[in-house]
């Protein structure tokens with residue numbers, strides 16, 4: 001290790017029970033083990049941060065210049081420069097959106113540069129894994145593909161995507177993938193983003209001392225910037241991932257800490273970018289390495305994932321998921337992890353501290369993401385397979401340091417099906433030759449499916465892990481709503497067993513269940529990582545293009561929910577959903593409570609501007625009611641809110657559905 005962590009681990013005195021903080025049995029077990037092993041986790045750290053700063057919480061602390069930091073109170077309503085609560089809250093909010101956009105988009109940029117290398121014949125171990133996806137993407141952007149080599153097409157596409165980051169004046173080309181009416185809304189509201197990088201830079205410029213002080217103008221730029229994420233950086237990341245690593249299709253696997261092997265070398269990948277984890281997924285099955293593992297007296301190599309890196313290799317390779325965001329520390333506490341490999345985003349700086357109590361080696365691999373106490377082993381993309389193999393060998397060598405006395409792998413994991421890209425959903429709905437969203441649209445029009453809800457985002461130790469996500473998911477499928485999932489919310493469902501078609505069908509309302517069985521689609525669809533929220537927009541766009549449910553995303557009976565979110569990326573995602581015309585329910589509010597005007601803008605005025613707004617529902621039952629109210633209102637407007645007659649499907653009906 002390069003340097004020892006500096007934060008001492010202390011024996012926590014807990015005033016709570018593990019089962020009040022986490023939902024699944026594996027996490028409960030590991031949280032209890034943490035106390036026995038005298039290891040701090042985020043749950044104890046939240047306790048020590050109990051009196052969190054009210055100024056920060058309300059967005060009222062400004063530290064953008066060195067006349068401050070200023071804090072706004074009734075007695076001190078303006079900062080030294082004269083900025084009031086509205087300006088300060090809006091500036092802070094815009095910076096959150098810019099940061100979230102930057103994270104997703106930098107991930108996308110990295111993949112685009114890799115695509116360019118592959119196109120130029122310098123991709124090393126990488127190749128174009130999905131040529132149809134490449135050609136489809138090229139056609140979307142009017143790039144000639146007919147009769148050209150995949151490399152030539154890929155080069156044009158990579159260059160176009162690079163220009164999406166650098167564009168200085170014109171709107172992003174990727175906006176054209178949205179329904180035409182939505183494009184018109186963005187144009188009329190003057191929030192079409194130009195280059196992704198430009199939008200982020202402009203956000204920082206506008207929030208610099210003495211620049212943009214009009215809270216509305218700041219917030220409009222927040223929505224503009226978020227569009228550069230959802231329809232720009234994130235969309236590009238998903239498209240390029242599919243080209244380089246394959247478009248996901250339904251795959252079976254398992255989720256939760258029980259996927260770790262008692263007698264195998266356990267390697268966890270954690271973070272977001274799939275380039276390294278893709279290679280690890282392949283290398284972990286390499287016969288030579290498996291033989292080396294056996295020579296070290298272990299039965300094999302178990303590769304599993306945490307957070308969105310997990311989702312990326314789950315949906316393409318069926319690699320099991322060890323856990324979601326709040327399980328990253330708990331995974332180490334099993335005492336059975338030889339190596340935890342981090343790339344970027346959502347990797348807690350505490351990991352090396354936790355690892356000190358065990359034999360786990362925490363390895364960072366990305367130059368922009370190092371942690372004191374982690375070993376840094378830069379991932380050499382030009383020799384990717386060799387890099388991946390070297391890491392696996394290092395993990396095998398670390399197995400001998402595993403202390404059997406400290407090992408307790410919870411025997412808890414659930415089966416799952418994941419990998420529902422839009423192409424896969426289309427295929428499921430109509431087969432190879434008639435792939436289309438028609439059956440889904442028809443089912444919504446007939447009222448057998450009431451609407452579509454995307455449940456996305458993180459976990460947050462402020463609320464019981466997974467509880468809101470899972471309660472809401474069950475409540476909505478009971479009410480005949482189809483659920484699209486990404487990120488850690490998808491993993492929450494996986495751990496609850498709700499990503500198996502059988503379990504979810506059992507819990508689904510009668511009409512919905514019949515449709516799912518008839519058209520062969522499960523009620524809860526795991527669509528990928530958080531950048532893959534762009535797939536949710538893609539799916540909603542398909543619904544619009546298919547016809548019968550309005551001309552714009554704002555007319556589709558669809559809602560987005562971020563129940564337990566914590567990341568700035570979630571703020572950006574929420575904004576691009578709302579700017580796209582999709583209402584968003586938040587499980588807890590933004591740090592904007594210090595300004596009534598900003599709060600009103602986000603929760604009300606946006607309806608006028610975009611046809612959708614934010615809503616805060618801290619309780620899942622309340623959220624379900626709100627969602628159904630929004631869905632029913634949209635159904636009413638579309639004139640499809642007839643009560644569906646229950647009817648059992650026979651073969652004739654099934655054929656009729658597959659038009």
Ligand code: NFS
Nearest residue numbers: 307308346457458487530
């Ligand atoms: Ni999304 Fe995915 Fe998870 Fe939250 Fe983090 S992993 S990018 S930010 S915690 S869902």
